[in-house]
Amino acid sequence: PGVEIVPICAQIHTAENQSLMEHDINRLGIINGIVFLALFLLVSRDWRVGAIFMLPIASIAVTIGLCALVDPKLSMMVIGVAITMAGSAVDYGIYVYTAATTGKDPNADLRRIFKPLIISHLTTLGVFLAFVFSSFPAYRQLGWLTSASLVLSLLSALFVLPRIVKPGGQI
Numbered sequence: 001p002g003v004e005i006v007p008i009c010a011q012i013h014t015a016e017n018q019s020l021m022e023h024d025i026n027r028l029g030i031i032n033g034i035v036f037l038a039l040f041l042l043v044s045r046d047w048r049v050g051a052i053f054m055l056p057i058a059s060i061a062v063t064i065g066l067c068a069l070v071d072p073k074l075s076m077m078v079i080g081v082a083i084t085m086a087g088s089a090v091d092y093g094i095y096v097y098t099a100a101t102t103g104k105d106p107n108a109d110l111r112r113i114f115k116p117l118i119i120s121h122l123t124t125l126g127v128f129l130a131f132v133f134s135s136f137p138a139y140r141q142l143g144w145l146t147s148a149s150l151v152l153s154l155l156s157a158l159f160v161l162p163r164i165v166k167p168g169g170q171i
Helices: 015-044 047-070 076-102 106-133 137-159
Strands: none
Touching (some): 076 106, 076 137
């Protein structure tokens, strides 16, 4: 009694909140990018490892563009959450990079990791694909954006990354 509950989670937010979210997403994206690249370079000592990080980022950028064509009112919060999927999508590249550069037969090693990689992808994809069926518009956006970016990231890891990281070329 005497307590009024006011819902604060909704699609409506002020222009100032939108501006703050854009600023935070840009700042955090730069910080994450620097930390990821530094980590990869320190561990692998191979400049080509940057492709592991750049392919998911490119996939997410393409996906944001495509989703914005379908729904021009993409939520910045959804875009921010979708960008965090780069962390999951980077794993695809790590597996492919390792298989393509450390074994004696890169093609055989890529074939060996294919099935576990697909199963891993499908478990992550299933979680976000479920959001597509939500009645809440922001959740549907999140579902489409993350699902499409995960699929595009996997395809680029499997078919583009091996051509970039052929054996050899160590720093």
